Amino acid sequence: MSTTNQTEGQGIAGHGSFFQESNLSNEDAAKATEWVRKHVDKRTVDLGERMDDIRVHMWELEKEGEIIVHRITDDHKPVDVQTLFGWNKRIPTSQLWHHKSCGQCGNIPGYPTSLLWTMNKFGFVPGKDYLDETDQTSCTAWNYHGSGIGNVESLAAVFLRNFHQAYVSGKQHGFELGHFFPLVHCGTSFGNYKEIRKYLVESAELREKVTKILGKLGRLVDGKLVIPEEVIHYSEWVHVMRNRIASELQTIDVSNIRVTMHAACHYYKMVHEDAIYDPTVLGGNRTAVGTSVAQALGAQVIDYSTWYDCCGFGFRHIISEREFTRSFTMDRKIRVVREEANADVMLGIDTGCITTMDKNQWIGKAHEQNFSVPIIADIQFAALACGADPFKIVQLQWHASPCEELVEKMGLSWTEAKKTFENYLKEVEAGNIEYLYNPELALGGRQ
Numbered sequence: 437m438s439t440t441n442q443t444e445g446q447g448i449a450g451h452g453s454f455f456q457e458s459n460l461s462n463e464d465a466a467k468a469t470e471w472v473r474k475h476v477d478k479r480t481v482d483l484g485e486r487m488d489d490i491r492v493h494m495w496e497l498e499k500e501g502e503i504i505v506h507r508i509t510d511d512h513k514p515v516d517v518q519t520l521f522g523w524n525k526r527i528p529t530s531q532l533w534h535h536k537s538c539g540q541c542g543n544i545p546g547y548p549t550s551l552l553w554t555m556n557k558f559g560f561v562p563g564k565d566y567l568d569e570t571d572q573t574s575c576t577a578w579n580y581h582g583s584g585i586g587n588v589e590s591l592a593a594v595f596l597r598n599f600h601q602a603y604v605s606g607k608q609h610g611f612e613l614g615h616f617f618p619l620v621h622c623g624t625s626f627g628n629y630k631e632i633r634k635y636l637v638e639s640a641e642l643r644e645k646v647t648k649i650l651g652k653l654g655r656l657v658d659g660k661l662v663i664p665e666e667v668i669h670y671s672e673w674v675h676v677m678r679n680r681i682a683s684e685l686q687t688i689d690v691s692n693i694r695v696t697m698h699a700a701c702h703y704y705k706m707v708h709e710d711a712i713y714d715p716t717v718l719g720g721n722r723t724a725v726g727t728s729v730a731q732a733l734g735a736q737v738i739d740y741s742t743w744y745d746c747c748g749f750g751f752r753h754i755i756s757e758r759e760f761t762r763s764f765t766m767d768r769k770i771r772v773v774r775e776e777a778n779a780d781v782m783l784g785i786d787t788g789c790i791t792t793m794d795k796n797q798w799i800g801k802a803h804e805q806n807f808s809v810p811i812i813a814d815i816q817f818a819a820l821a822c823g824a825d826p827f828k829i830v831q832l833q834w835h836a837s838p839c840e841e842l843v844e845k846m847g848l849s850w851t852e853a854k855k856t857f858e859n860y861l862k863e864v865e866a867g868n869i870e871y872l873y874n875p876e877l878a879l880g881g882r883q
Contacts (some may be wrong), residue, residue, distance in 0.1 A: 468597035473741070487709050489523060492662060493637045494547070502643070506655050506664040512617050515676035517712045517724075520704075524711065525666060526759065527676045528617045532566045532607040533602040537622030538574045546812075546831030547787070550620060551670060552818035552872045553829045557685050563609055563877045567616050570878045571605070572598050581751040592642060593649045595632045600655040603662045607619050609877075613657070619670050623786030626669040627702030630710055633663060658815065659808055661778075669703060671725040671785040673713060674815055674832045678732035685822040686733060688846055695735040695817070696779040696809075697727045698769065698793065699839045700786035701746050725784045726814040732820045738777035742768050747789040754792070765793050766800040766807065774807045779812045783817055810839045820846060827857035828870075 437625045460468065497503045508514050512528035519525050532555075534549055544852050552568060560566055576594050580586040599618055606615030636642055674681070704711035704723040714724035717731065718739060728738050748764035767795065770793060773779040783792040792813040816830050826832050826848060832839040833854075840850045863869075 458558050460752050461473070463872050482765040483672070487521065489709075490634050490637050491665070494665070497637065501660070503661045503663050504603075504760060506599065506614055506617065506662055508617060508665050511615075515674060517672070517692070518714070519709055524707070525672075525710065527666075527668060527672050528619075529558070530565050531606075531677060532619040532673070533605055534566060534568045534620050535598065535615035535620045535622075535625065536568075536646055537570055537625065538578065539788045539791055541620070543834070544787060544813065544831075545790045545834060546816055546829065547790070550623070550813070550815045550824060552832055553819055553824055554685070554815060554822065556682065556872060558680070562873050564600050564611075564818045566619075567605055567609070569601070569605055569878070570874050571601050575622070575625040575628050576633070577624050577674050581842055582755055583625070584754075588632070588642065589645050589649070591628065591655075592632050592646045595629050596636075596646060597653060597655050598627075599664050600650070600657070600662045602664070603657065603748050617668070618664060619673060620670055621670045621787075623669065623700035623702040624788060626667060627700075627706035630667045633667065634707065637659070638665065644737070654766070654778040669725070671703070671784070671814055674818065675712060675746045678729040678818075681729065681818055681822065682732040682734070687823040688821045688848070690733050690817075690821050690846060691734045692739050693735045693842070693845060694778060694780045695730040696723070696738050696740055696773040696777050696782045697730065697814075698782055698784050698789055699726060700784065701745075703785060704832055710749045726783050727816050729818050730783060733818065735817075738773075738779060740773050740776045740779075742772045745769065747784075747792045748796075748862060751788075762796045762799050765796050765804075766803075770797060770800070770809055771779060771805065771807045772811055779809050780845060781812060781817065783814045785814055786809060787823060793837075797837045808838055809840045810835065810837050812839070820848075825857070826853045828849065828860055829872075833857075 456615035480823045494503065494505055498505045508528050511531060513530045514528050516529055517525050534548070534551075537611055538769060541548065553567055556562070562568065562744065573599070576586055576591060580591060602616055602618040603614055606612060620629065636646070647661060649654070650661060651659075687718065697720065703725065711723045712725055713720050714728060715726050717724040718737070722739075722743065725739055745768045746764070747769060748761045750761060753761045755765075769782070773782055782793065784793065788809050797808050812830075812832070816832075818825065819830050820843070824830050826839070826843050832843065843850045843853070
């Protein structure tokens, strides 16, 4: 017999039969929730038994002549950090190849522009110190996780296709192979690529299959697959640059701003051994990225009880159980950071999380859940603190959550910024456009 919202032969909401009602009493549900809280309130992964380090096997495959490892060299000016198991991870800070996010450009355009603006403020030369190339595809993980469309072979082929392009991209700009190292903007792409890299290194059968595919695409180098030494998330770049951002670029005092942080599941729960932890950031019990730049800028970082929870997006939830996503993000995230932390802003590091928590707040009003908190990316907050225009660069006008109070509390006039932006739009209509990045570089031109 089917229960409410359950289809014959299937589990809850049409999912597999393994999705069943728990039928816990309120008392038992409270006990289960408390057990989870105890286990996630600090870093409790058993660090005594280390996982296999996939990079060791990459060196072996390269030595055997099967793959080429796209290495991080001194030219990339790397900074060393520690991951969950204390492993060393090298984060390149220059000569970066921007791997954009599908949802970022459509939902949160101020996210990539804030990153490019920050690099320009450091004096990075577009086309030399970084490349915002158009020759990339989606990682396609959204389809895979959301709808089940796709398979490991296709994900691996896309991973290798895009990172081959990153490896060879310097040639048309007059540089050697490997000049630019990929910097992944999206948390989903970041987690997906690391998982796929592990499959590729562990499975000779998968390597054989995708080598045939990449050969047909002309995406092999000397007949070999190209795999990056590290998969780097843009927030890791922000993390290692945080003190320079604060000391060299910051112009606005944010010590009166109460900041909460939401780390993306695909950053630190997926291939968790690779996530960065730092004992100076919340005692090392939370992954460091995002939080660390808020600390460096001098903001008040406020912890909250549901920090570990997903934003509610969940990929398949947003497709099949949209109301679950909406209620989860309102009840488990927005309400909590408002009531517990009285947050002025929630920072995120992933497109899906920011979009989910930002765009669903207005829906909460229909159910008398009138909680609101601005949701922006860590790099948007950093750019604001460094004097970036709230409209032209940070593009807060695209956000559904109210950002006016945050901007005003930072000492900026939302009204004046809006007037300036409206005047700029008239200049754009007249053909006087300012570019952060010379668009001719996308066609192989040089700066």
